[in-house]
Amino acid sequence: MTDATLENSPYAFVRKETLPQETAPLSVAGPLAWVRANLFSGPVNSILTLLCVYIVVTTVPEMVRFYFIDAVWSGTNRDACLADKIGRPVGACWAYIADRFQYFIYGSYPVPQRWRVNIVFAMFALGVVWLLWERAPLKKVGLFFFFVMLPIGAYVLLLGGPNAEGFLRWLIILTLVLMVVYLVLSFVPALARFWIGPAFLAVEEAQPPWKRFYRPKRLILLSLVVFGLIAILADTIGLPRVDTGLWGGMTVTFLIAAVGIVFSLPLGVILALGRRSRLPIIQLLSVIFIEFVRGVPLITVLFMANTMLPLFVPQEYSPDRLLRPLVGVALFAAAYMAEVIRGGLQAMPKGQYEGAMSLGLGYWQMMRLIILPQALRIVIPGIVNTFIGLFKDTTLVTIVGIFDFLRTIEATLVDPTWATPTTRATGYAFAAMFYFLCCWGMSRYSISVEKRMAAGQKR
Known part of the structure; x- marks a missing residue:
């Protein structure tokens, strides 16, 4: 039977237009379906879900009230975190964290010398970003900076003293010697090419030994810059020893x-x-x-x-x-x-x-x-x-x-300046946030590395 016959038949109907797509039922797709499949898929899962909801409802509001709503954010001593002094309920004493x-x-660490710790922190942050950032340039130079320059610079800056400064001077002298040696070795092929001519070119094409000195140039220059800056600071500001x-x-x-x-x-x-x-x-x-x-x-x-x-x-x-x-x-x-x-x-x-x-x-x-x-x-x-x-x-x-x-x-x-009933809970909460953020950051970065390295393994 042809299409024309179907259209003219009184007992058949052929729809010419497409019906609009309808949404899936709520029991199959959507928030309700997700809740049913993940939270209430069975008796045990339903009981655990209700237990977790009860724990969240009974604890989270109290924690929010203690650590944020009733918290004290500014003050100079314990009086700012005592309820009888300020006339209201007192939660976390964040003023104590800010003060300490x-x-x-x-x-x-001596206060006048804390700039040395800040420089080490900045070098550490630079090295971490240099290594962990996928698109960072000169990765090998970054490796040299993180595993060689950073430990030496941190040792000289944090410890200080005459021994550290003497060690730094020897490092600078060694770096300058390496730079001179590199320059001499770099000019040897040019001089040989000038004096010997084509005979040297044939040998150079067969075995180019001086090309391996190209990359160390960046490392030597980086060493000279870093050690030179630290030496300038040591000479102008001084690096007294900090035990x-x-x-x-x-x-x-x-x-x-x-x-x-x-x-x-x-x-x-x-x-x-x-x-x-x-x-x-x-x-x-x-x-x-x-x-x-x-x-x-x-x-x-x-x-x-x-x-x-x-x-x-x-x-x-x-x-x-x-x-x-x-x-x-x-x-x-x-x-x-x-x-x-x-x-x-x-x-x-x-x-x-x-x-x-x-x-x-x-x-x-x-x-x-x-x-x-x-x-x-x-x-x-x-x-x-x-x-x-x-x-x-x-x-x-x-x-x-x-x-x-x-x-x-x-x-x-144990400092009487901030001895309040909420100081201990505040201090340990601050420590928990610090460790959680550091560990969570390492975990998230490892997940991203796994996904990037396993991209070619997916089937």
């Missing part, structure tokens, strides 16, 4: 976390490779170290680092009281990191090893170019989880007398 905020950042016993607050927390994170990853890789090594001695030593460190709590490691390290060196070369927990934290985190990375190495298919060996790659080339990049990508969540745990474990250094961020808050709680 400088102490929470710097600890007992590590005066360091504290966020400065120490970031320092311990940064040192632990930076050193734990490469040490963990070495330990993981050592545990999988076919050499019995290396494998045994790696297993003993990993299992011993993982078998004791961090507090024990800190006590051992604080009391045992000075016994292995002469008294005049005894490690600094802040260096000891830095070494302990780095070694403790490295043992846990080794097991995380070993899990990634075990997850690699055997064909990856066979393919790398079929290309004629040696052991270290195979690990550096083929195996480790894939293994590290697999265990990114475990690596970041170890970093987050390390950042929170920095609070344990108070056991050996180091004033980290949490210890500075506890020290101010």
Whole structure:
């Protein structure tokens, strides 16, 4: 039957226009469907949802009232946070946080010298952004800045004193020598090309050895600029020595976390490779170290680092009281990191090893170019989880007398200037927000890295 016959038939009807699309029923799509599928999908889920709603309804309004509505935001002493003094209910005493905020950042670091800590913070922020920003230029220069320039600059600026300044002068002299050597080596090909002519060109085309000196030029220039600026500050303003016993607050927390994170990853890789090594001695030593460190709590490691390290060196070369927990934290985190990375190495298919060996790659080339990049990508969540745990474990250094961020808050709680019923709750709430923001930032960045590196793995 043709279309014309259907149109002319009295018993058939063919619609010529398209009906508008109707929305899906609320029971299938929309907010109600989401609530039903995720919150009330079964008896147990419904009970848990109602229990969570009850907890939120009974606690959140009180927390909002205590920390925001009834909070005190300004004041100079405890009278501003006492209900009988101001004639109304008093919540969180944020005036106490504002008054002691400088102490929470710097600890007992001398006030006239705190500009040195600010410069280190600025260098640290620059290095972190340089490394973590995907589109940042000159990544290799950024790596050199973060892992070489920043530690040296932080050591000179934070510690100061004649020893640090003398160390800085030797670094500047070494940098200038490297610059002169580089310039001489750079002009050698030009002079040889001028004097020898075509014969040198044939040799240069066959083996151009001087091209490898192109990239170090940026590193030498960066070193000269950074060391030169620090030297100018040291000569004009002066860098008196500040003993590590005066360091504290966020400065120490970031320092311990940064040192632990930076050193734990490469040490963990070495330990993981050592545990999988076919050499019995290396494998045994790696297993003993990993299992011993993982078998004791961090507090024990800190006590051992604080009391045992000075016994292995002469008294005049005894490690600094802040260096000891830095070494302990780095070694403790490295043992846990080794097991995380070993899990990634075990997850690699055997064909990856066979393919790398079929290309004629040696052991270290195979690990550096083929195996480790894939293994590290697999265990990114475990690596970041170890970093987050390390950042929170920095609070344990108070056991050996180091004033980290949490210890500075506890020290101010006994200050009679701000002794109020709400001071303790306010201080710990501020500490919780600080640790949460830092750990949440690391977690969110790791998620973005996972998504970016797994883009080619989606099917």
